Ligand SMILES: Nc1ncnc2c1ncn2[C@@H]1O[C@H](COP(=O)(O)OP(=O)(O)OP(=O)(O)O)[C@@H](O)[C@H]1O
């Protein structure tokens with residue numbers, strides 16, 4: 001991504017924060033002030049939240065994997081989520097993306113889109129991209145073909161064969177290639193890439209659809225130190241333009257990219273703050289960091 005794009009994103013967030021501050025200072029508290037819709041595409045982020053979960057719970061065979069979880073994310077934010085194995089981090093992503101239905105609670109994308117009323121495929125279409133831990137690129141296709149494929153929304157055979165990039169899409173593809181550092185590998189088969197490069201390619205495939213919110217589950221697991229450092233740079237460059245939720249166990253990676261860190265434990269938020277703040281929290285040390 002070009003620096004001017006990043007700057008534009010950062011500016012948008014700053015402008016937006018200013019609007020919210022102003023609105024909160026009104027007598028009505030701002031919520032009903034109607035100071036003009038400030039939407040990112042079709043997502044209404046007027047209230048300063050691109051993702052909003054409240055009192056979400058889900059049980060599997062009587063075990064509460066998510067237990068009255070409440071959490072929200074600001075537009076353009078890069079939120080890190082940490083917590084012990086089994087805390088419910090992946091399950092939370094399953095709920096946001098419509099893979100798992102919660103038993104109760106509220107899940108909103110912006111202030112108007114009730115995600116619990118949408119199916120998994122619709123949620124992806126709405127602009128929520130998800131990266132699972134294992135890379136899922138098409139190994140027998142080139143980097144270029146993988147990125148091109150990500151644009152094909154009509155999966156019919158005929159539509160796919162007739163598909164040609166228009167110039168805006170070609171520009172986007174070039175921009176994404178640059179962002180994910182794979183310009184020099186554009187004609188290589190995805191199967192011949194390193195693990196880290198496959199992960200970047202998959203992130204690139206998500207970026208081709210210009211998601212508003214990206215959910216990334218343990219993106220640097222299995223990466224070399226150098227790949228991890230590059231991934232940190234990549235995420236920092238995406239911040240502002242996209243909103244990101246990153247689940248990771250790698251604390252030095254979290255330290256490099258994080259602003260606010262949310263600690264999940266037993267399906268709920270145990271602590272939230274800067275990494276230094278949560279690392280100093282006795283409860284967090286006990287359940288996670290101190291082990
Ligand atoms: N589909 C399911 N059926 C039954 N139990 C499940 C299901 N999905 C998750 N769980 C259970 O819910 C709990 C939370 O799991 P989850 O995978 O969300 O944890 P996590 O925080 O992602 O852990 P990790 O850091 O190991 O990835 C675990 O006890 C898990 O066994």
Ligand SMILES: [Mg+2]
Pocket residue numbers: 089090091217
């Ligand atoms: Mg997990």
